[in-house]
Amino acid sequence: MNKKLIKNYNEFNDFRGIIKIFKNIKSFELKQLNYSESKRYVIRGMHYQKKNLINKIIYVTHGKILDVLVNIKTKQVSYYLLDHKNPMLFIPKDFAHGFQVLSDKVKMIYLFDGNYEKVNSIGFNAFDKDLKIKWNKSRKSILSKEDQLLGSFEFFLEKI
Numbered sequence: 367m368n369k370k371l372i373k374n375y376n377e378f379n380d381f382r383g384i385i386k387i388f389k390n391i392k393s394f395e396l397k398q399l400n401y402s403e404s405k406r407y408v409i410r411g412m413h414y415q416k417k418n419l420i421n422k423i424i425y426v427t428h429g430k431i432l433d434v435l436v437n438i439k440t441k442q443v444s445y446y447l448l449d450h451k452n453p454m455l456f457i458p459k460d461f462a463h464g465f466q467v468l469s470d471k472v473k474m475i476y477l478f479d480g481n482y483e484k485v486n487s488i489g490f491n492a493f494d495k496d497l498k499i500k501w502n503k504s505r506k507s508i509l510s511k512e513d514q515l516l517g518s519f520e521f522f523l524e525k526i
Contacts, residue, residue, distance in 0.1 A: 375454065388456050394421060398478040404467045408508045409501065411464015412436060412516070413489045416526045419459035420480035426453045429472030431465040434492075434499055438462055438526070441519070443499055462522075464492055466501050489513070490522035 375386045404410065411434065424433070430449040436442070438460055446455050449469075457463050492499060492509065497519050501507065516522075 394479050396477055398481050400476040403473050406467050406470050407505050408467045409492050412462045412492050414462040415486045416488050417486045418480050418483055420478050421459045422457040423477040424455050425475045427473045429469035431467055431472050433465045435461040488525055489516045490519045491516045494519045
């Protein structure tokens, strides 16, 4: 993978093991916890809450994903490889989020500091030509019908 991968935590090792501490989390009060499983080649995203903005922490308990964040203000795309060595990611509320499963199966826990509301859930097509997100193209991707029907990033910006 030639994508720019970013680490958003400090890691400390000693004879007892490892602790990973997130940087720059100003406040986070847990309001909702979700668990999901996905199979290889699944892409979930790109998702966002247009009202009741939510910060998220995701934790990969099994498997490997390519996680993609898009800053909705700057269009900057960031890539994170999450697996047992690097399992956690903080997702600020002003970022759209999606991921692609790179292992046979992935199991994930999501922590939210707000409640997900279907009525406020919007997104944009993961293959938007203007953003040029660099997904792993080793095989045909699997997307939900809902994610396949999402419009362009520009159309998304008009809805928020």
